[in-house]
Amino acid sequence: MAAPETLRxxxxxxxxxxxxxxxxxxxxxxxxxxxxxILVGVPALHRLRYDLLAIGAFRAFGLSAIQAAVGxxxxxxxxxxxxxxxxLSKPVLAGAFAAGIxxxxxxxAITMQVSLLGPLPGxxxxxxxxxxxxxxxxxxxxxxxxxxxxxxxxxxxPGVAGALYGLxxxxxxxxxxxxxxxxxAPRHVLLAHGGxxxxxxxxxxxxxxxxxxxxxxx
Amino acid sequence: MGPDEAEGxxxxxxxxxxxxxxxxxDGLYAALAGRxxxxxxxxxxxxxxxxxxxxxxFMQIHRSRRTYEPGRPVTPWAFAIARHVYLxxxxxxxxxxxxxxxxxxxxxxxxVPRDAAAALADGDALRRALxxxxxxxxxxxxxxxxxxxxxxxxxxxxxxRVNAAKTRAFRGMKKMREHLAKGPR
Numbered sequence: 001m002a003a004p005e006t007l008r009x010x011x012x013x014x015x016x017x018x019x020x021x022x023x024x025x026x027x028x029x030x031x032x033x034x035x036x037x038i039l040v041g042v043p044a045l046h047r048l049r050y051d052l053l054a055i056g057a058f059r060a061f062g063l064s065a066i067q068a069a070v071g072x073x074x075x076x077x078x079x080x081x082x083x084x085x086x087x088l089s090k091p092v093l094a095g096a097f098a099a100g101i102x103x104x105x106x107x108x109a110i111t112m113q114v115s116l117l118g119p120l121p122g123x124x125x126x127x128x129x130x131x132x133x134x135x136x137x138x139x140x141x142x143x144x145x146x147x148x149x150x151x152x153x154x155x156x157x158p159g160v161a162g163a164l165y166g167l168x169x170x171x172x173x174x175x176x177x178x179x180x181x182x183x184x185a186p187r188h189v190l191l192a193h194g195g196x197x198x199x200x201x202x203x204x205x206x207x208x209x210x211x212x213x214x215x216x217x218x
Numbered sequence: 219m220g221p222d223e224a225e226g227x228x229x230x231x232x233x234x235x236x237x238x239x240x241x242x243x244d245g246l247y248a249a250l251a252g253r254x255x256x257x258x259x260x261x262x263x264x265x266x267x268x269x270x271x272x273x274x275x276f277m278q279i280h281r282s283r284r285t286y287e288p289g290r291p292v293t294p295w296a297f298a299i300a301r302h303v304y305l306x307x308x309x310x311x312x313x314x315x316x317x318x319x320x321x322x323x324x325x326x327x328x329x330v331p332r333d334a335a336a337a338l339a340d341g342d343a344l345r346r347a348l349x350x351x352x353x354x355x356x357x358x359x360x361x362x363x364x365x366x367x368x369x370x371x372x373x374x375x376x377x378x379r380v381n382a383a384k385t386r387a388f389r390g391m392k393k394m395r396e397h398l399a400k401g402p403r
Contacts, residue, residue, distance in 0.1 A: 011240070
């Protein structure tokens with residue numbers, strides 16, 4: 001079966017050699033410098049958490065590094081999802097989103113064992129809003145880079161790919177935030193920190209969907 | 219030629235295509251067009267529309283050729299793009315699908331291997347029976363029994379478990395048998 005002339009001509013007009021994209025896991029490494037910048041930058045721009053000595057190096061830096069690595073792994077899954085024919089199965093998707101919820105909760109539980117600080121009465125909203133803002137801003141560059149990486153592929157379910165990279169970037173941003181914010185009161189962490197992760201997830205989903213819609217129209 | 223050999227050949231054609239060789243594109247088209255057309259026909263049940271979607275699919279394959287990962291099977295990649303093109307078309311046009319007379323016979327006679335064609339058959343009864351099967355199950359039936367995909371391949375492409383793929387194909391076949399047993403109405 002031969003290709004129709006019109007199709008053949010159109011392909012021939014734009015048949016420059018094309019270099020295949022690297023594997024998703026390799027491409028996700030482009031976000032390592034951003035993850036490191038968040039982990040170093042957030043406490044550098046503000047300060048290290050006051051209870052650093054009380055919780056120790058592992059509970060502070062170790063857990064943040066683990067959370068950032070999980071975030072990076074979820075971004076790698078988003079990059080895999082954006083390759084045709086490599087869509088993630090429902091169990092893998094469920095696992096990724098479960099990890100995005102359970103990892104910060106686990107980090108909170110471990111940290112709470114030795115330090116349980118909360119905002120002063122009357123300051124819950126102010127402190128929560130500050131944490132939400134810091135985390136959301138920290139996630140922006142990571143979401144932008146992940147968005148470009150996904151858009152360079154061909155996400156067939158852009159909403160899914162976007163939600164995944166938004167979640168991954170939200171986790172990375174929160175990993176940096178918790179090196180600055182010493183509050184471990186569950187209400188604060190769930191609403192402010194968890195809210196920022198959820199917002200990053202939604203932002204990624206919207207961004208990927210909009211980009212894909214524009215690309216289809218182009 | 220076994221499935222691995224065929225995939226190896228497709229992979230070599232894809233490599234040539236990525237290098238910018240038009241003859242490799244021709245080879246890829248010759249190897250995939252028939253199966254993709256059959257698949258698209260099974261989805262939209264409109265021969266003329268399937269032809270249009272086939273061209274769109276190859277244009278989309280061309281635009282996103284760099285997303286093919288060398289060393290991986292070409293078929294699931296190409297079929298995923300074809301499915302996406304079909305879904306986008308369905309979404310944008312909202313067109314009611316219809317099945318023209320002789321679609322299955324025409325598709326199998328021209329494009330698909332004879333043993334696959336036998337599975338699809340060209341009778342109205344079989345076509346109607348396939349038509350009576352829900353879309354998800356029909357897709358699994360066509361991919362497995364007509365295109366010859368393994369359940370693992372179907373599961374990977376549809377993003378479902380292997381058991382779910384088996385169940386869909388089994389239930390689809392069961393519904394077809396029931397429909398055929400009732401005879402023409």
